[in-house]
Amino acid sequence: MKDTFKHKGMRQQLVEILKKKGIKDQNVLAAINKIPRHLFMDSGFIDHAYQDKAFPIAADQTISQPYTVAFQSELMQVKRGDKVLEIGTGSGYQTAVLLELGAKVYSIERQQELFKKTSKFLPKIGYRAKKLIFGDGYKGLEEEAPFKSIIVTAGAPFVPNPLLSQLEIGGRLVIPVGEDIQIMTLFIRKGPKEFEKHELGEFRFVPLLEDKN
Numbered sequence: 001m002k003d004t005f006k007h008k009g010m011r012q013q014l015v016e017i018l019k020k021k022g023i024k025d026q027n028v029l030a031a032i033n034k035i036p037r038h039l040f041m042d043s044g045f046i047d048h049a050y051q052d053k054a055f056p057i058a059a060d061q062t063i064s065q066p067y068t069v070a071f072q073s074e075l076m077q078v079k080r081g082d083k084v085l086e087i088g089t090g091s092g093y094q095t096a097v098l099l100e101l102g103a104k105v106y107s108i109e110r111q112q113e114l115f116k117k118t119s120k121f122l123p124k125i126g127y128r129a130k131k132l133i134f135g136d137g138y139k140g141l142e143e144e145a146p147f148k149s150i151i152v153t154a155g156a157p158f159v160p161n162p163l164l165s166q167l168e169i170g171g172r173l174v175i176p177v178g179e180d181i182q183i184m185t186l187f188i189r190k191g192p193k194e195f196e197k198h199e200l201g202e203f204r205f206v207p208l209l210e211d212k213n
């Protein structure tokens with residue numbers, strides 16, 4: 001569990017790449033500069049940790065491309081103390097970014113293997129979410145709603161209504177929508193039934209798994 005000067009240097013280079021790609025939020029860049037992404041991957045892949053690429057992790061999932069993490073995080077406009085719901089804990093890297101931004105994070109993971117691994121791993125490196133939950137992200141987390149923002153870290157074929165209903169007024173849902181290629185979509189809740197929708201380009205994600213039981 002080492003984080004060396006070499007790793008820190010590689011992170012700074014990654015931050016410069018993200019700036020060139022258009023990421024402007026200084027808090028998001030600072031979080032990416034601070035979090036030891038290599039620890040979220042198998043030790044054999046350290047060299048890949050600070051490339052701007054997605055990478056396979058357990059249970060046929062991936063750790064998202066840093067640019068994607070930064071892009072989604074920037075769209076959420078997280079302020080310290082915001083209550084945030086994350087759908088798809090995965091490796092926990094996006095969770096760590098949200099925690100660095102000062103959010104109170106509730107995160108749901110559908111894959112048992114990943115859930116067990118990540119819920120042990122995050123506290124080991126000093127990241128404590130409010131709640132990590134094993135369950136169906138399509139349902140959101142009614143008992144903790146409303147949320148200031150909700151982030152979905154897997155491709156959703158449609159926008160689950162429970163997620164929209166669990167946003168507070170003024171809250172933001174960031175979700176990649178589509179089957180093979182997803183459109184990054186931002187919903188801003190303007191009123192009880194009113195949502196403003198923005199479509200922000202194509203991305204590729206692993207699919208969001210729905211509980212079929």
